[in-house]
Amino acid sequence: MLxxxxxxxxxFDLNGYVIVPFLQEQQVRxxxxxxxxxxxxxxDGFYSSSFNHDAGHKKSINEKIESVLHWQVAAxxxxxxxxxxxxxxxxxxxxxxMPIHQxxxxxxxxxxxxxxxxxxxxxxxxxxxxxxxxxGSHRFSVALRAPSLEDPLRDIQAELREDLKTLPMKAGxxxxxSHALIHASPPNMREEPRIVVTYGxxxxxxxxxxxxxxENGKIEQYKVGEDFFQRYNTQIGERPRFGKLLRTLDxxxxxxxxxxxxxxxxKYKQTKAECMxxxxxxxxxxxxxxxxxxEGFVVFPLLNAGEVDELKSFYFSLGxxxxxxxxxxxxxxxxxxELCRRxxxxxxxxxxxxxxxxLLDFKPFVASFVAKEVNPRGVVPAHQDxxxxxxxxxxxxxxxxxxxxxxxxxxxxxxxxIRGSHKFMQNHRPSxxxxxPVPLSEHMFSIFPYLHTIDMKAGEVLMFDNRTFHASPPNxxxxxxxxxxxxxxxxxxxxxxxxxxxxxxxxxxxRYRIDEDFFLKYENATLSKMYDERKLIEGYxxxxxxxxxxxxxxxxxxxxxxxxxxxxxxxxxxxxxxxxFGYEQPQSSHKENGATISHEPxxxxxxxxxxxxxxxxxxxxxxxxxxxxxxxxxxxxLTGN
Numbered sequence: 001m002l003x004x005x006x007x008x009x010x011x012f013d014l015n016g017y018v019i020v021p022f023l024q025e026q027q028v029r030x031x032x033x034x035x036x037x038x039x040x041x042x043x044d045g046f047y048s049s050s051f052n053h054d055a056g057h058k059k060s061i062n063e064k065i066e067s068v069l070h071w072q073v074a075a076x077x078x079x080x081x082x083x084x085x086x087x088x089x090x091x092x093x094x095x096x097x098m099p100i101h102q103x104x105x106x107x108x109x110x111x112x113x114x115x116x117x118x119x120x121x122x123x124x125x126x127x128x129x130x131x132x133x134x135x136g137s138h139r140f141s142v143a144l145r146a147p148s149l150e151d152p153l154r155d156i157q158a159e160l161r162e163d164l165k166t167l168p169m170k171a172g173x174x175x176x177x178s179h180a181l182i183h184a185s186p187p188n189m190r191e192e193p194r195i196v197v198t199y200g201x202x203x204x205x206x207x208x209x210x211x212x213x214x215e216n217g218k219i220e221q222y223k224v225g226e227d228f229f230q231r232y233n234t235q236i237g238e239r240p241r242f243g244k245l246l247r248t249l250d251x252x253x254x255x256x257x258x259x260x261x262x263x264x265x266x267k268y269k270q271t272k273a274e275c276m277x278x279x280x281x282x283x284x285x286x287x288x289x290x291x292x293x294x295e296g297f298v299v300f301p302l303l304n305a306g307e308v309d310e311l312k313s314f315y316f317s318l319g320x321x322x323x324x325x326x327x328x329x330x331x332x333x334x335x336x337x338e339l340c341r342r343x344x345x346x347x348x349x350x351x352x353x354x355x356x357x358x359l360l361d362f363k364p365f366v367a368s369f370v371a372k373e374v375n376p377r378g379v380v381p382a383h384q385d386x387x388x389x390x391x392x393x394x395x396x397x398x399x400x401x402x403x404x405x406x407x408x409x410x411x412x413x414x415x416x417x418i419r420g421s422h423k424f425m426q427n428h429r430p431s432x433x434x435x436x437p438v439p440l441s442e443h444m445f446s447i448f449p450y451l452h453t454i455d456m457k458a459g460e461v462l463m464f465d466n467r468t469f470h471a472s473p474p475n476x477x478x479x480x481x482x483x484x485x486x487x488x489x490x491x492x493x494x495x496x497x498x499x500x501x502x503x504x505x506x507x508x509x510x511r512y513r514i515d516e517d518f519f520l521k522y523e524n525a526t527l528s529k530m531y532d533e534r535k536l537i538e539g540y541x542x543x544x545x546x547x548x549x550x551x552x553x554x555x556x557x558x559x560x561x562x563x564x565x566x567x568x569x570x571x572x573x574x575x576x577x578x579x580x581f582g583y584e585q586p587q588s589s590h591k592e593n594g595a596t597i598s599h600e601p602x603x604x605x606x607x608x609x610x611x612x613x614x615x616x617x618x619x620x621x622x623x624x625x626x627x628x629x630x631x632x633x634x635x636x637x638l639t640g641n
Contacts, residue, residue, distance in 0.1 A: 016138035022174035045095035083200030090188035103179035112206035136268030296422035297464035327378020332368035385466035413475035416451035420565030427550035430498035432528035510543035
């Protein structure tokens, strides 16, 4: 194992890189001062001190960097071979950009990794040449890489450019990355030079190799020493004058095709989803815990008939209505926060004793009635719920206990889930909606047909991880579909709320540590209005700033992952929705954009009236419910705008 820390090793193996704290401020200053003292004249564009022809100059630089970095390197790594150190500099200007590439093959990959430690000596971002990477790409190809070999990435440059992830870093942090990782960097467009220190190393058990393509097209494999990469930099592309020739072999370069690249990228995303998910047990029953971790949900009996009736009676005594006519409403969105508190306390008083029979140490943080009125268009598209706890990556989970208070099924808008989707993307999920771009924004339409709808009896509970994709079709029955929702988490979890920083960039979330009363003060409509007014949450201290990022999929990729998790096309639901949202062709009509303008007479109060240009939508459900239309509907539903 290269790293001493097993977690770092796992992240490195998965992503091809890690970023860690490395140098102190004084060490950063020391190395910057040394660079400028030894480089009174800096060439334009991109410069590496390893290019210098003065062997003594390179040796002194290597020794200086080694003297500063030695203890940190020893703290992070097991036994290693050192490949040398150098400075990298980008003078301001467009010529300082580095193209998409991989570094040379110097060990037996993937049995061993060769690594660079890349340390900026000033803060870096996209404006001054921060590193850009394609995550997981160190395992995308087994092609050999050498200065005399053709670039195995030549046919996928456009695809790679779309997938590059910029890594902003603070001065003194270290990016530790595999030489096989696909990476690049934009030009330095600031006024000051961008200075970086690099340090190369490999596992002590790895043999160092170098490959050269000879004039006759053969590949020569050389065994080289640890100083090779300092010495060879002055003759790049030539046959090395030192090192031992081990063998000569026939070799045709293996170019990564767009198809191969897409497959490799999807495999990485699937692997990442599995590797990043973990959970601290919350169920007393171990089999139920295993099922929950596998599927992202479980269903079991919870309340008896008397308890169901008690909650139903309380709900109807409140007289809550679907005032905006969307077919779906939750009591916690009420403006009367004292009513919200009464609802929460009532549901907790009935549900928590029963939940305690099935759960280990847990705590509740929210409760609400969830009602779906009769409305043939009351679709709730696939989505994830907010993040409610800190440390999901450490095993904490927020869970919704969705308790049916009537029998639910496809006809009355019963709940549906995408099985296994809690593992698909380990992202923090901020408020407010619909302002925040979310992972499913572009996929609501395409994944809805794979919804696994669940028939439930009154009193049963559907417990699902808030990362699980869930949705519900319209209620076309003759009565309300009513449920009670309770949010729970592990007892020692810290409740948090992520609120998108209202600066319009969607790059940063504000993380507030909260208590359960937070949800009696703030709901999505309030937070949405606050965001538009550039206001911050009050009463919960100074927030921490957290980067907002998530795994991005194409619709085809996401559907493939959904299928691989055991989800199938829900034909009965699709046929039902197609009938609901499709219209018969009128006798006299003018089609326009897939819809119909009808001039047919209609009956109103027993009298025939002419309705001029009545708009009738002749599109099917899957034409009408495009991602844009669903987003618009969500905005109306959640904010009233």
